[in-house]
Amino acid sequence: MAESRSLPNILITGTPGVGKSTLCQQLAERTNFQWLEVGKLAKENNCYEEFDEVYHCPVLHEDKILDLMEDQMTDGGIIVDYHGCDFFPERWFDIVFVLRTNNTALFDRLSKRGYSGKKLEDNIQCEIFGTILEEAIDSYKKDSVFELSSNNADEMDENVEQIVQWIEQWKQNKM
Ligand code: DAT
Numbered sequence: 652m653a654e655s656r657s658l659p660n661i662l663i664t665g666t667p668g669v670g671k672s673t674l675c676q677q678l679a680e681r682t683n684f685q686w687l688e689v690g691k692l693a694k695e696n697n698c699y700e701e702f703d704e705v706y707h708c709p710v711l712h713e714d715k716i717l718d719l720m721e722d723q724m725t726d727g728g729i730i731v732d733y734h735g736c737d738f739f740p741e742r743w744f745d746i747v748f749v750l751r752t753n754n755t756a757l758f759d760r761l762s763k764r765g766y767s768g769k770k771l772e773d774n775i776q777c778e779i780f781g782t783i784l785e786e787a788i789d790s791y792k793k794d795s796v797f798e799l800s801s802n803n804a805d806e807m808d809e810n811v812e813q814i815v816q817w818i819e820q821w822k823q824n825k826m
Contacts, residue, residue, distance in 0.1 A: 656727030658684070659821045660743055661814065664736040664787060665750035666778040668760040670801040674750065675732045677811045682730075682818055685723070689733035692719060706770050713738040736783065737790045746817060747791050749784045750801040750810070 661684070663671050672688070679686040689711075693699065698716045699709035717738070723729055724743045731739070736747065752760070754775050761771055777783065787796045799810045 655725070656745075657825075658726070658728035659745035659818065660724055660727050660729045660731065661818075662731045662733075662736060662739065662744045662747040662791075663750065664733055664747065665783050665801070666752070666757065667734050667766075667774055668757050668764065669750035669752045669778070670807060671732045671734070671750055674801070674807060674810055674814075675730050677807075678730055678814055681811065681815050684728045684730045684818075687720065687723065687729050687731045689716060689720075689731060692716065706773075711735075734783070735786065737786045739790075741791055744791065745795065745821065747787050747796045748810070748814065749787050749796065749798050751781075751784070751798055752778060752801050754779055756802050 661678075663675055663678075665671055675686045675688070678684065693709075693711055693716050696715070696719055698712045698719065700712045701710050702708075703710050717740070720731075720739075720743075727745075731744070736749075757778050758771070758775055761774055766774065784796075784798055799813070800806045801810060
């Protein structure tokens with residue numbers, strides 16, 4: 652429950668390439684919150700069910716990853732980074748930020764990452780349709796979901812500042 656946390660938990664989500672890792676790394680440095688990369692945790696603990704032949708990636712074993720995360724989420728101060736958001740318990744998060752990037756910038760970033768063909772097209776479509784934003788709105792309270800533009804370095808800096816300020820406000824309200 653949020654009341655028992657001494658610090659808030661934050662979810663940073665969005666299509667691959669929108670800048671989640673970059674933002675989380677900067678936030679972790681600024682706030683001393685712990686950056687929890689769900690994809691990395693899954694890899695380290697082999698939390699996969701099967702291999703998706705179409706997307707050439709393993710499919711997350713959601714229950715297994717949730718079990719691993721549960722204890723860490725209790726005290727707060729965690730920044731969770733993942734390109735999906737509908738399987739986490741709603742109670743874990745005090746606020747959810749969905750990063751958004753225009754399709755030309757995202758195309759460049761994902762191409763540089765080596766994405767091509769269907770994987771590249773589907774991720775661009777996912778961003779154009781606002782799929783992750785919709786998923787977040789469906790999964791969390793409307794007033795705790797915020798969309799942030801992440802098209803360039805200035806917007807990245809603004810996003811860091813906005814989240815740092817939100818954390819400070821949360822702490823003030825808690826006192
Ligand atoms: P994600 O974790 O969402 O997959 P990332 O942080 O790894 O994304 O960023 C992908 C690439 O895009 C990386 O080379 C950094 C760059 N990038 C991310 N956010 C950006 C922004 N707001 N402006 C410019 N480049 C950005």
